[in-house]
Amino acid sequence: MISQTEENYLKALFILANENGETGVNELSKFLGIKMPTVTSMMKSLADKNLVRYITYKPVILTVTGKKEAASIIRKHRLTEMYLVEKMGFGWDEVHEIAEQVEHVKSNALFDKMDEALDFPKFDPHGAPIPDKNGKIDFPDQRKLSECKVGETIQLSGVIHSSDVFLKFLNSKNLKLGTILTVQLIEAFDGTRELSYDERTAEILSEIACEKLLVQNLKHI
Amino acid sequence: MISQTEENYLKALFILANENGETGVNELSKFLGIKMPTVTSMMKSLADKNLVRYITYKPVILTVTGKKEAASIIRKHRLTEMYLVEKMGFGWDEVHEIAEQVEHVKSNALFDKMDEALDFPKFDPHGAPIPDKNGKIDFPDQRKLSECKVGETIQLSGVIHSSDVFLKFLNSKNLKLGTILTVQLIEAFDGTRELSYDERTAEILSEIACEKLLVQNLKHI
DNA sequence: ATATAAAGTTAGATATCACTAACAAAATTA
DNA sequence: TAATTTTGTTAGTGATATCTAACTTTATAT
Ligand SMILES: [Mn+2]
Ligand SMILES: [Mn+2]
Ligand SMILES: [Mn+2]
Ligand SMILES: [Mn+2]
Numbered sequence: 159m160i161s162q163t164e165e166n167y168l169k170a171l172f173i174l175a176n177e178n179g180e181t182g183v184n185e186l187s188k189f190l191g192i193k194m195p196t197v198t199s200m201m202k203s204l205a206d207k208n209l210v211r212y213i214t215y216k217p218v219i220l221t222v223t224g225k226k227e228a229a230s231i232i233r234k235h236r237l238t239e240m241y242l243v244e245k246m247g248f249g250w251d252e253v254h255e256i257a258e259q260v261e262h263v264k265s266n267a268l269f270d271k272m273d274e275a276l277d278f279p280k281f282d283p284h285g286a287p288i289p290d291k292n293g294k295i296d297f298p299d300q301r302k303l304s305e306c307k308v309g310e311t312i313q314l315s316g317v318i319h320s321s322d323v324f325l326k327f328l329n330s331k332n333l334k335l336g337t338i339l340t341v342q343l344i345e346a347f348d349g350t351r352e353l354s355y356d357e358r359t360a361e362i363l364s365e366i367a368c369e370k371l372l373v374q375n376l377k378h379i
Numbered sequence: 380m381i382s383q384t385e386e387n388y389l390k391a392l393f394i395l396a397n398e399n400g401e402t403g404v405n406e407l408s409k410f411l412g413i414k415m416p417t418v419t420s421m422m423k424s425l426a427d428k429n430l431v432r433y434i435t436y437k438p439v440i441l442t443v444t445g446k447k448e449a450a451s452i453i454r455k456h457r458l459t460e461m462y463l464v465e466k467m468g469f470g471w472d473e474v475h476e477i478a479e480q481v482e483h484v485k486s487n488a489l490f491d492k493m494d495e496a497l498d499f500p501k502f503d504p505h506g507a508p509i510p511d512k513n514g515k516i517d518f519p520d521q522r523k524l525s526e527c528k529v530g531e532t533i534q535l536s537g538v539i540h541s542s543d544v545f546l547k548f549l550n551s552k553n554l555k556l557g558t559i560l561t562v563q564l565i566e567a568f569d570g571t572r573e574l575s576y577d578e579r580t581a582e583i584l585s586e587i588a589c590e591k592l593l594v595q596n597l598k599h600i
Numbered sequence: 601a602t603a604t605a606a607a608g609t610t611a612g613a614t615a616t617c618a619c620t621a622a623c624a625a626a627a628t629t630a
Numbered sequence: 631t632a633a634t635t636t637t638g639t640t641a642g643t644g645a646t647a648t649c650t651a652a653c654t655t656t657a658t659a660t
Contacts, residue, residue, distance in 0.1 A: 161646080161647090163646080163647065163648095182607075182608090183607075183608060183609090184606080184607050184608075187607095187608095192647090192648075192649095193648080193649065193650085194607080194608065194609085195608085195609070195610080195611095195648090195649075195650085196647070196648055196649070197608095198608065198609060198610085199609095199610095199647085199648095200647080203646090203647095214608075214609070214655095215607085215608060215609080215654090215655060215656070242489075245466075246489075246492045246493075246496065247492060248488070248492070252488065255486065256484065256486045256488070256489050259483075259484045259485065259486070260481070260484060262480075263477065263480045263481060264480065265476065265477045265480070267469070267473065267477075268463075268467075268477055271467045271468060271469070272467075275467065382616080382617090384616080384617065384618095403637075403638090404637075404638060404639090405636080405637055405638070408637095408638095413617090413618075413619095414618080414619065414620085415637080415638065415639085416618090416619075416620085416638085416639070416640080416641095417617070417618055417619070418638095419638065419639060419640090420617085420618095420639095420640095421617080424616090424617095435625095435638075435639070436624095436625060436626070436637085436638060436639080
């Protein structure tokens with residue numbers, strides 16, 4: 159049995175993994191808000207359970223089993239968020255904390271029912287891909303809005319690390335997933351962007367905000 | 380903050396409370412499947428938090444705060460069961476274990492949404508009353524089927540301590556909440572009942588089963 | 601190359617929640 | 631009333647998950 163605490167570590171490792179699938183103890187510690195010695199000892203115990211590969215002073219890597227477990231929890235989290243938004247009338251800024259708890263419920267049936275009721279969604283309300291039952295994730299062709307050039311027209315398709323403060327800010331600008339944007343201007347001095355979308359012709363967004371927004375090219379018919 | 384573990388103790392105390400609101404440590408221990416010394420020490424710690432009144436060798440009583448907390452958890456449990464059955468297509472024999480976990484989710488909004496979606500139900504799928512937000516429970520006028528006399532016609536309105544085995548057994552007999560029953564015969568020897576309902580004229584039910592079924596008088600128009 | 605900073609570990613403490621073994625009180629039976 | 635059973639407590643142990651303080655290793659900067 160994997161405890162709720164362990165599940166949160168596995169999920170974090172999955173999310174933080176770099177290109178090599180590695181995560182430093184310090185990074186993990188900061189992300190979870192748990193002190194490094196606690197993380198170190200948890201890594202030892204996860205290694206004993208064959209969920210991570212861990213050598214002292216080296217970054218941590220999820221095993222195949224660990225990766226599968228992590229993906230399963232992320233799947234539950236994202237299905238829950240989608241269900242709360244689509245079927246229960248929550249806003250996208252209200253669901254993360256609830257999903258953080260519901261993701262630990264031991265019941266495949268519950269999440270299968272959500273999946274079915276939602277007609278097997280591929281993305282959560284923040285545009286993050288939902289892993290399938292085998293833990294496979296279908297990453298869409300996204301880049302950051304901050305990487306787009308002046309004149310480009312793209313579609314908002316995701317938000318990174320969606321804090322409710324940021325999501326409420328997007329609400330106030332009427333920015334939603336699916337919104338089609340054109341980059342009108344990039345301020346050379348501080349990277350501030352001027353964007354047009356809907357009826358808005360010159361909405362201003364800081365570079366920091368643009369780094370948290372994911373976009374895709376428009377789909378042609 | 381009340382932990383998940385503590386919540387389960389409070390809920391049990393609420394359910395087991397006798398006429399005086401008391402529960403013995405032994406009874407609690409058996410109900411929760413936790414050894415008595417553990418229960419004793421938990422009672423001390425709940426008393427420190429002012430959730431129970433506890434004097435050594437005396438039965439335990441919930442304080443007003445404790446009772447309120449317990450009712451709130453029971454409310455969450457029963458709303459969840461109702462939501463799973465009514466909105467997600469689960470059977471009444473499949474929801475208890477899931478609700479046992481979901482009841483601990485810290486989010487008033489989640490349960491308020493369920494309540495609203497269900498149009499503020501008064502009973503759960505097993506006929507148990509759902510406490511209101513203030514913890515008040517509206518007990519219906521129920522008695523056990525085993526207490527009914529030959530010739531009485533009543534309506535099935537609840538099941539006691541609903542294990543999935545028992546519920547599946549009721550499914551197999553096509554017994555549901557709302558079913559109208561007539562007691563045709565009570566076997567003097569062992570208390571076995573012969574019942575008629577729907578198109579069935581002589582369905583046999585053991586006394587043990589009848590003790591687990593709650594009925595009410597038919598409502599007149 | 602050395603000093604400093606950052607990252608990571610070890611050791612030891614604490615809280616929570618469980619257990620067994622041994623004992624004590626209360627209730628029941630003889 | 632005395633013996634026995636049931637109920638309940640105390641004491642001591644262990645697992646899990648957290649922390650702080652002190653130390654070590656690795657990486658970075660001078
Ligand atoms: Mn989330
Ligand atoms: Mn979580
Ligand atoms: Mn239940
Ligand atoms: Mn529970």
